[in-house]
Amino acid sequence: GNSVTQMEGPVTLSEEAFLTINCTYTATGYPSLFWYVQYPGEGLQLLLKATKADDKGSNKGFEATYRKETTSFHLEKGSVQVSDSAVYFCALSSYTGNQFYFGTGTSLTVIP
Amino acid sequence: KAGVTQTPRYLIKTRGQQVTLSCSPISGHRSVSWYQQTPGQGLQFLFEYFSETQRNKGNFPGRFSGRQFSNSRSEMNVSTLELGDSALYLCASSLVELTGNSPLHFGNGTRLTVT
Numbered sequence: 001g002n003s004v005t006q007m008e009g010p011v012t013l014s015e016e017a018f019l020t021i022n023c024t025y026t027a028t029g030y031p032s033l034f035w036y037v038q039y040p041g042e043g044l045q046l047l048l049k050a051t052k053a054d055d056k057g058s059n060k061g062f063e064a065t066y067r068k069e070t071t072s073f074h075l076e077k078g079s080v081q082v083s084d085s086a087v088y089f090c091a092l093s094s095y096t097g098n099q100f101y102f103g104t105g106t107s108l109t110v111i112p
Numbered sequence: 113k114a115g116v117t118q119t120p121r122y123l124i125k126t127r128g129q130q131v132t133l134s135c136s137p138i139s140g141h142r143s144v145s146w147y148q149q150t151p152g153q154g155l156q157f158l159f160e161y162f163s164e165t166q167r168n169k170g171n172f173p174g175r176f177s178g179r180q181f182s183n184s185r186s187e188m189n190v191s192t193l194e195l196g197d198s199a200l201y202l203c204a205s206s207l208v209e210l211t212g213n214s215p216l217h218f219g220n221g222t223r224l225t226v227t
Contacts, residue, residue, distance in 0.1 A: 046216070099157050099170070
C-alpha cells in the first residue's frame with residue numbers, strides 16, 4: 001500500500017539555523033511527492049513537488065530531492081527565518097491510490 | 113484567480129444535529145476532495161468527487177456524505193453529530209482526478225465544534 005512517514009516534532013530552531021525534516025514513503029507504482037505547509041488558522045499550501053526520481057523541488061529557499069533508492073523526500077532549508085514557523089506535511093500521490101497520502105505533520109518553531 | 117473557498121469558517125453545533133459544509137473550487141478544477149484534520153489523527157481523507165461522481169472514499173461512517181454539483185462546487189454533510197466530529201474540515205481542489213501529479217489546492221477550512 002501507500003503511506004508516508006515523517007519526522008516527529010515539534011522542532012525548535014534558532015533563526016538562521018539549518019533545517020531538515022525527514023520524510024520516507026512506501027508506494028506501489030511511481031508516486032509524485034509533495035511538501036505542504038500550514039500556517040496557523042489556514043489551510044495547507046503547496047511548498048514544492050517532485051514527480052520522478054532524482055527530481056529536486058524547490059521554493060522559497062526550501063528544497064527536497066526525490067530519492068527512489070532510499071524512498072525518501074527530505075525537506076531542507078539552509079537558513080530558517082521566524083516566518084518559517086508552521087506545520088510541514090509530506091505527501092504522496094499515486095496512480096494506484098486514487099488519493100493523496102499525508103504524513104502526520106512536523107511543527108517547526110523558529111526563535112529569534 | 114480566486115482560491116478554494118470554504119464556508120462557513122466556523123460552526124458550533126450540538127450533538128445529534130446535522131451540518132452542511134460548502135466548498136467552491138478553483139475555477140476549472142474538476143476534482144474536489146475533503147479531509148478531516150484533528151490534533152490526534154492528522155489529516156484523514158474523507159472522499160473525492162470528480163465530475164459529480166464520488167471516486168474514492170476514506171474510512172469514515174456513513175454519517176459523512178458529500179456531493180458535487182455540475183459547476184464543481186461541493187458540499188459535505190455530517191448527520192447525527194458526535195463530540196468526536198469536532199475538527200477542522202479541509203476541502204481541496206485539483207485540476208484532474210487524484211491519480212496524477214497535479215497538486216491539491218486547499219481552502220482555509222471550516223472549524224466545526226460539537227458540544
